Amino acid sequence: MRHSKTYNLVTEYGQIALGVILASIGLKAFLLPNGFLDGGVTGIALLVRTFVDIRISYLLILFSIPFLILGFYTVSKRIVIKSIVSIVALALFIHFENFDTITDDKLLISIFGGLFLGAGIGIAIRNGSVLDGSEILGVYLNDKFGISIGQIILVFNIVLFSITAWVISTEVALYSILTYIVTAKVTDLTIEGFEDFIGVTIVSKKYELIEEAIMKELGVGITIYKGTRGIGNSGKQVDFDIIHSIINRIDMKKMHRIIDDIDDKAFIIEFDVNNVKGGVLRHYINKKKNKKLPKK
Incomplete structure (x- = not known):
């Protein structure tokens, strides 16, 4: 079902508003009253707040400005505008x-x-916004020097928590690291979802039997590619079908058993899938979608 641009815009900003509320609860009800830090720009603002009598709200905006300016030249203008509104x-x-x-x-x-x-940050990112400018810094340095965004943010926070341990206390730094770890994991779960999908490519001479068994036993959709391969040194070419599918991680062992029962010499490639939309997938969060495909 297609929605109008107005509907999509209202939905996006409504979810961003929810993310802002959740993040503010985490800061105002838990971290701020107890002097704990998080990573990134929020952590810098919290750290500075312990030494100067300036409201955290002012510091968040102040320290976000350089990253937003950087983002103006490195990411889409739409993301920058949303991020300004969110911050x-x-x-x-x-x-x-x-x-x-x-x-x-x-x-x-x-x-x-x-x-x-973490839930607030994750919801904001899913809707094309950021609540912390350090992600924009990561994108910029990744593009400039080829360093991974994860490594950049990790180094950024190592420096931040080292300063915290030096100027405040080691205990606060350790609890702040725990906060950062929880925030990062919850952010990932919020962005990527609670279900974990694996992409699978299967090459086998018995592809027809495997194709039918996967659809019947796992209830997932598959894509067939036409392939050609050489055999030994003779250079002979054989046409065959390559099976490609997306499997929920919880079904992986069952899929291996199905393939082994048909062809224990099948060539299988597995790879992580960050996001899946559309198609026939076996979901576990929504059991109503958990249906098997009809036989051909």
């Missing part, structure tokens, strides 16, 4: 909202502060 909204929400401190337990503060913050 300003987060700063305003933090500035005006008041949450009572929920717990004094440091472990719970690290875990749940990171959980809310």
Whole structure:
């Protein structure tokens, strides 16, 4: 079903607003009252806040400006505009909202502060925005020097937490690292989803039997490629079908058993799939979609 541009725009900004609310809860109800840090620009703002009497909302905007300027020249203008709206909204929400401190337990503060913050950041990123400028820095340096974004952000945060351990305390730095880990993992889950799909390419002389068994037993869609291969030194060419499919990770062992029962010498290539849309997939979150394909 196609939706209008207005509907898509309202949906995107509505979800970004939800992300802002979740992130602000993580900051205002957990991290800020207890002096804990997160990574990135948020971590810098929290660290500076411990030394100067300036509202965290002002610091978030102030430290985000250089990254947004950088983003203007490195990523799409639409992402920059959304990010400006998101960061300003987060700063305003933090500035005006008041949450009572929920717990004094440091472990719970690290875990749940990171959980809310990570969920908020993940929802914002899924809708083409960022709440933390360090991701923009990662994109820029990756394009400039070919260093992976993950390594850039990791080094950025190692420096930040090292400074925290030196000027505040090692304990705060350690709990802040835990917060960052939780935030990063929840962000990944929010962006990529809770289901994990694997791409599979299968080469076998018994491709017809394997094709039928996969559709019957696993209930997933498949794509067939026409292939040609050489045999030995004779240079003979044989035409055959190459099977390609997307399998939920939980079905991998079952798929291997199905193939081994038909052809234990089949050539199988597996690779991670970051995102899947459309097609016939076997989902476990929504059981209504968990149907097998009809036989041919």
